[in-house]
Amino acid sequence: MTEPASKMEDALSRVQPRWDVERTERTLGDLARRRRRRQVRPVLAVSLAACAFVTLGVLFAHRVRSPDTSASTSGMPTPPAQSTNSSVVHGGRLLRLTDGSRVEVLDSKTRIVKLEDSAAVVLLALAQGHAQFDVARRANRVFRVRSGDVSVEVIGTRFVLQRVGTRTHVAVERGRVAVSWPSGRRELAAGEADWFPPAREAEDVEAESEVGAADEPFAAERAPRVEPKTSWRDHAELGEFKRAYELLESSKQPVGSTVSELMLAADAARLSGHPAESVGFLRRVISEHPRDARAPLAAFTLGNVLMNQLGQPREAEAAYRIARQASSSAALSQDALARQVEAAHRAGDDVLARRLAERYVREYPRGRRLGAVRRFGGLQ
């Protein structure tokens, strides 16, 4: 047992360096002597500095005349190796995304997986650790970060996520974010912060938040133990999709029925080069969890897989329709409608494509994909 906080505080209040008037006066005298000695040193220091400067100048001139062609251009560290269709960012790095957003990892154990990074959708996963997200304001782009069961969607803001076990602390520094978890959803404004899922809904009991407990002399509980990687889930959460899919497929480890698990399994399949195997998982999210906040994103992802990887535009159009109808995000709805137009056109249904294109033009007269919609919808 540790000491009770009050007993500890009372003891610590007795730490008092002994410093009195006499000591002040004595050390003031020493200070004056040290200052006098310092006045003598500058002359010597200037002479030495001059010699050093001349020496460096000679060396530099020599180096300029004979450049080393094998030297790296910038001395920047080698970027981490990237897995297929995703990249993992380790602690100590700044990740810049195509839409201008930035992610700063805040400790050395942080791992962030980039699942999708396009002009329309940015999807990241916080596998472990602590990171700050500075999201560029882009009206027609979905920016979402998954942290276990918790999903944070933003429009243009800055926020910090810290994942501890099955819970995530979300702190908004600028703008607003929408935080969703299996049984709920909440918006946070600038200056607000909280743990998700809420304590009473957490699947695992976490005794007290680390942030709150930092104000006690000792943290409320130990940091969560990192379990050895044995399941496909562990590998998938760390961005090791190839290994995750191998385990999923070969050992037939069951996939649970939660949205998190199904989405993770879908990512493991499609990001390891097995898009067809991801379809089942994504369809289960839509059919088994139609009201979950992540269902529209699952439908959108399904549409992408069907259209771009499996060549099934008709089925893709249906998936995009579900994404558009179920989504509360204006950005996702707009993009889903645009993709519906393209899918209908590719499926040979020009009547549907035109009707959908007219709707897009009506609802989004300055939409980001207006040109493509007009083209696929035959409105040019």
Place this chain on the structure above:
Amino acid sequence: MTSPSKRGPHLQLVAGDHLARAADERSSSEPLPLDQAYRQFAPYVAAIAGRIMGHDADLDDLVQDVFLEATRGIAALRDAAAIKGWLGRIAVRAAVRRLRRRRVLRALHLQAEAVDYESVISLDATPEQRALIVRVYRALEALGAQDRAAWVLRHVHGESLEGAAKLCGCSLSTYQRRLRRAATYLREELTDD
């Protein structure tokens, strides 16, 4: 004997009220002479540095180092609160540097003296409190210097979160991260199995 503040960074005037009056009467356009600043703020600097270091051995040098470093800047400051805050930041930096140097020397087996933690414990502390303080400071030895300084400023010096962050010269979120790391480590170290 005028002792450093028990808790919190309250200024203790070491030479009596006349210095306080002199400070009040000094016009805002006049810089504070170094010796006057030293008499006024040395106890405060000693309190911060001594609590972070956990012992008294280097305290004289450390306090002087702070004022030597501050020599040029003090003349530019007019406000007592600004001077105090600034000296506090330099004190934290100087103590962190000393801690790092001590760690290196220890790693190279160049420092043989044991640290006397009792040298900074108040004479009115009970034996139980002394034992607890020594135990805490021994545990603090394994922490990084910045994390240690963060924890000491908050839980020994009694500083507010925002005030401690300013003394550490970092943002509040950075300061809270350091504090959290230190608190987590200390809990593990000081929990009896």
